[in-house]
Amino acid sequence: MGGVSTTERDRVPKQDRSRATRQRLLEAAVACLAEHGWTGSTVSVVAERAGVSRGAAQHHFPTREDLFTAAVEYVAEERSTALRDLFPEGAAGDRQAVVAALVDLYTGPLFRAALHLWVAASHEDQLGPRVAELEARVGRETHRIAVELLGADESRPGVRETVQGLLDMARGLGLANLLTDDSARRERVVAQWAALLENGLV
Amino acid sequence: MGGVSTTERDRVPKQDRSRATRQRLLEAAVACLAEHGWTGSTVSVVAERAGVSRGAAQHHFPTREDLFTAAVEYVAEERSTALRDLFPEGAAGDRQAVVAALVDLYTGPLFRAALHLWVAASHEDQLGPRVAELEARVGRETHRIAVELLGADESRPGVRETVQGLLDMARGLGLANLLTDDSARRERVVAQWAALLENGLV
Structure with missing residues (x-):
């Protein structure tokens, strides 16, 4: 576009800068949502937090819905990758530790x-269908990781539901941690259910 | 107060009317919160929904926080009573049905x-401590009912945490039901976890 000639050398850093700006916006959006809720989270507030102009923010994310759904999806992917990296040995590892790490997905700023x-x-109305779709996508991916890291064989009856119930429990524990620090109780519940789950995974 | 003499006969219906007004306001407040969220829920909106003047509403509940925390507590108590009435035989009954009924506490307008x-x-800030206290109170009461209806003996190690984890799962299932009808999946998860639970209650 335009008359300015761009050498390969110039173009790559520009793409990098654009990617870095996008990333800063996504991270700022999640932090902002977690702290101030939906009502307090606008594109302007996020742009300011990310140190980006409002115009640049809107170039990346034309609407508020675009920005915040992309942000939750991006951070969820980051957390999934980090979780996989934490257990490179997968199912061969310590199941109790895997359960604790899965529950941890639901107690930080991303869950909030x-x-x-x-x-x-x-x-x-304008958020409903998009967030439902996003939730389904992120949910499926988390389920896939849980099955993998727990070494669960879903061809056996009840195993799929055991893993789903575990992730539902994790979500409920996240909710219980919203207003107060629930970590001591949570640790005991997780230890007990990790033991009970053994019966549901075989 | 004032110079109007009030006979016993007049006074009782007035108390009844006042109680009925209060109850209408509390029920309208929960319905309003469930449908429109916190931002869309004001004392005026609730008063109109309940068919009560704004002044009368403020006589019963001086602040917005008073109205909505009282409403959630009132409806939670109603649901608890209904749940106890559903299983008059308590622990002697069908445990799978008790688990399903406990989970149902988290899928209706009250949970929303x-x-x-x-x-x-x-x-x-003005809501935080009050709601944390309310949540703790309602949570303790729900735990007490769950222990009672499941016939759980909390003096055995792990039993308390088993019941807690079940209620955390129920809360997570409520969240999963927020944007889409999750009832088919939920039924399968509940059946499987009710079976796993048996090992954690003995």
């Missing part, structure tokens, strides 16, 4: 941000 | 309303 988005989506 | 309140409380 996602929760705000879900709750807003439950009564905002 | 409570969720909106919790999420708002996570970033609104």
Whole structure:
């Protein structure tokens, strides 16, 4: 576009800068949602937090819905990758530790941000279908990782539901951690259910 | 107060009317929270829905926080009573049915309303401590009912955590039901976890 000639050498750093800006916006968006909720989270607030102009933010994400759904998806992918990296040996590892790490997915700022988005989506028409689709996608991916890291054989009856129930419990524990630090109780519940789960995975 | 003399006969119906008004306001507040979220739920909106004047609503509940925390507590108590009435035989009954009924506590308008309140409380200073206290109170009561109806002996190691984890799972299932009808999946998960639970209650 335009008359400015761009050498290969110039173009690559520009793409990098654009990617870095996008990434900063996504991370700022999740932090902002987690701290201030949906009502307090606008494109302008996020742009300012990321140190990016409002115009640049809107170039990357034309609407508020675009920005926040992309942000939750991006951070969820980051967390999934980190979780896989934590257990390179997969099913061969310590199942109790895997259960604890899966539960940890639901106690940080990402879960908090996602929760705000879900709750807003439950009564905002333009968010509803997008967030439902996002939730299904992220849910499927988390389920896939859980099955893999737990070494669960889903061809056996009940194993799929055992893993699903575990992730539902993790989500509930995330909710219980929203207003108070629930970590001591959570640790005991996780230890007990990790033991009970052994019966549901074989 | 004032110079109007009130006979016993007049006074009782007035108390009844006042109680009925209060109850209408509480029920309208939960329905309103569940449908419109915290931002869309004001004392005026609830008063109109309940067919009560704004002044009368404020007589019963001086602040918005008073109205909505009282509403969630009131409806939670109603649901608890209904749950106890459903299983008059308690632990002698069908455990699978008890688990399903406990999970049902988290899939209706009450959970939806409570969720909106919790999420708002996570970033609104005047709500935070009140809702944390309310959540703890309602949580303890639900735990007590679960222990009773499941016939769980909490003096045995791990039993307390088994019941807690079940209620955490129920909460997570409620969240999974927020944007889409999750009932078919939920039924399968509940059946499997009710079976796993047996090992954790003995």
